[in-house]
Amino acid sequence: MNQATPIRPDYEGELRKAGVRITRPRKVILSILAEAGDHPDALEIFKRAVEIDSGISLSTVYRTMKLLEGVGAIHRHAFEGGPSRFEPAGVEHHDHLIDLDTGQVIEFHSERIEQLQQEIARELGYDIVHHRLELYGRKRRGKGLRGG
Amino acid sequence: MNQATPIRPDYEGELRKAGVRITRPRKVILSILAEAGDHPDALEIFKRAVEIDSGISLSTVYRTMKLLEGVGAIHRHAFEGGPSRFEPAGVEHHDHLIDLDTGQVIEFHSERIEQLQQEIARELGYDIVHHRLELYGRKRRGKGLRGG
């Protein structure tokens, strides 16, 4: 039920082909994204980047995220009330459940829901370009479950 | 398929009961919200408010929106890449389809999708506090349809 961080061996080559120049800061950021199992925001990426190369600036992180987003290498998610968070693209499409207490992001997918969305849009005379489905919730503390 | 702007005759009274003092600017803002068939953002509400009472400030609009949201009188929607937009509460729960070309917001509801969301959350061990389902699309320009 989880992603497998599919880092193709020549990710950089692909990007270069897409017209992205592989600079030092971008290398660092890419490596961070590749390893990230969570959905870090720009500041978090910046912090992790600085650990590797102290010269990197936050602006560069933002610029790089925008660039990668444009090339389709990453997805940007603007969850409720927080900064944008990113995840490498290339994983199957999925939606998100956000743990309101921890901020943890859990991925899920429902083909059935996707279908229903299509139907609804069609009925309204629209083509879906993309959608956003986010569930905001708390760990169930029902019987039989140890409290978190 | 649309809302009926359910303005209970004593809306102000209700608010007062909720501990909200009915001031001049709030009266104006409330009247705007009651009439709004669209989903205006704070600036738009401010503009409409100024037409009625030129003394109103944008801060007051923001403060009032936050207050009304807290009391449950309105809902705030942070659609993609734009400022928050508001709508009076009290209408049946619904999700939104946003026209990418016009920004127009179309409301819809699918009990089936709601159910599926519940199921998914439950399977993941969560209780849904609330969710966000937004479809971003364009008017279908398929055969047989006049271009819009």
Added chain:
DNA sequence: ACTTCAGTTGCAAACGATTTGCAATTGCAT
């Protein structure tokens, strides 16, 4: 109607997230 005072306002400044201008730097094709 008059007083009272906490709640509310307008203004301007502060805010957090993000973008941008610019001069200095650096990939990478030659």
Added chain:
DNA sequence: ATGCAATTGCAAATCGTTTGCAACTGAAGT
């Protein structure tokens, strides 16, 4: 190596929104 456009870091600017503060006002009491 060389050259130049792409990229960088920095600081300042931007956008939407919030906040401190002194002046004002709703509404409860007289």
